[in-house]
């Protein structure tokens with residue numbers, strides 16, 4: 240079972256792995272080069288974890304899974320992760 244959410248909703252899970260405000264993050268897709276605010280990116284949450292996809296080309300940007308008390312973070316589709324320090 241899969242639940243589609245926007246990146247703002249998904250930000251709660253990676254917050255453990257990304258210790259900054261995810262609403263200030265922009266991601267550039269390695270597949271198509273589009274840069275989008277993290278909050279505008281589609282996220283799919285299910286039992287295995289969270290998959291964040293590019294809203295332009297559907298490339299998998301980030302996968303997050305929690306296994307035995309550890310977070311596994313894979314970012315196969317991120318070319319650049321731009322982290323703002325203020326809004």
Ligand SMILES: [Zn+2]
Nearest residue numbers: 268271293296
């Ligand atoms: Zn893309």
